Amino acid sequence: MKTIVLYVSKMGATKAYAEELAKLVGGDAMPLKKFRWKKGLGAYDCFVFGGWVMGGKIQGIDTFLSHYDEMNDAGKDIIVFSCGMSYPTPEGRKEMISINVLDLYRVRYYQVQGSFDFQKLKFPWSMMMKFTLNKMEADPNLDDNKKALLSFRERPLIVHDEAKIEKIARMIGMIAAERDKKSA
Ligand SMILES: Cc1cc2nc3c(=O)[nH]c(=O)nc-3n(C[C@H](O)[C@H](O)[C@H](O)COP(=O)(O)O)c2cc1C
Known part of the structure; x- marks a missing residue:
C-alpha cells in the first residue's frame, strides 16, 4: 500500500510531522499545493492530510476535502x-470536528499538538493571534486547557509529539493489513 502525506504548514511543525509520518510508513510527503490530483490520485491508496490550526480552522482542509469524492469513489483511505x-482532549477534538465539519466525511481524524512562538510571528499573523487569544480570554466559559493557551503569549510552546505520529503510523499499518487481506 502506498501512502502520501499532504500538508499545509506555516512555521514548520506540521511539515516536520508530515515528513516523519511519511518516513515511518515508507510513503511520500508533499505540500498540498504541489500535489497534482489528476496525475497523483492513482499512485496512492492512503491519503493523509495535515494542516496547522488557525482560530480552530485546519488550514487547507477545504481544499483537501474538495477532492473527497475523487478519493472516496476510488476507494482511498x-x-x-x-x-x-492546543493540548489534545476529547472535548477539543469534538470542537475541531464540528468547526471543520469533519463528520460529513468518512475520514479518521487525529489532533496533534505543535509548537508555537508568539515572538517569531510577523505582522499580520501576530495581529491575528492577538485577536484569537483576546477573544478566547473574553470567553466566560474558558476551560483550563484554553487558559493555558493564554500563557503562550509570554513564553514559547515547544512540543514534538512523536507518540501521536507513531499512533497514526500504526493505523496506516492496520489499513495496509486490511487491504492485503481483501486482495488475497
Ligand atoms: C494566527 C494564529 C492563530 C492560531 N490559532 C490557533 C487555534 O485556534 N488553535 C490552536 O490549537 N492553535 C492555534 N495556533 C497555533 C498554531 O496552529 C501552531 O503554532 C502550529 O504548530 C503551527 O503549525 P506550523 O508550524 O506547521 O505552521 C494559531 C497560530 C497563529 C499564528
Whole structure:
C-alpha cells in the first residue's frame, strides 16, 4: 500500500510531522499545493492530510476535502491530522470536528499538538493571534486547557509529539493489513 502525506504548514511543525509520518510508513510527503490530483490520485491508496490550526480552522482542509469524492469513489483511505498549540482532549477534538465539519466525511481524524512562538510571528499573523487569544480570554466559559493557551503569549510552546505520529503510523499499518487481506 502506498501512502502520501499532504500538508499545509506555516512555521514548520506540521511539515516536520508530515515528513516523519511519511518516513515511518515508507510513503511520500508533499505540500498540498504541489500535489497534482489528476496525475497523483492513482499512485496512492492512503491519503493523509495535515494542516496547522488557525482560530480552530485546519488550514487547507477545504481544499483537501474538495477532492473527497475523487478519493472516496476510488476507494482511498483518508486520514486527517491537525497541528495546533492546543493540548489534545476529547472535548477539543469534538470542537475541531464540528468547526471543520469533519463528520460529513468518512475520514479518521487525529489532533496533534505543535509548537508555537508568539515572538517569531510577523505582522499580520501576530495581529491575528492577538485577536484569537483576546477573544478566547473574553470567553466566560474558558476551560483550563484554553487558559493555558493564554500563557503562550509570554513564553514559547515547544512540543514534538512523536507518540501521536507513531499512533497514526500504526493505523496506516492496520489499513495496509486490511487491504492485503481483501486482495488475497
Ligand atoms: C494566527 C494564529 C492563530 C492560531 N490559532 C490557533 C487555534 O485556534 N488553535 C490552536 O490549537 N492553535 C492555534 N495556533 C497555533 C498554531 O496552529 C501552531 O503554532 C502550529 O504548530 C503551527 O503549525 P506550523 O508550524 O506547521 O505552521 C494559531 C497560530 C497563529 C499564528
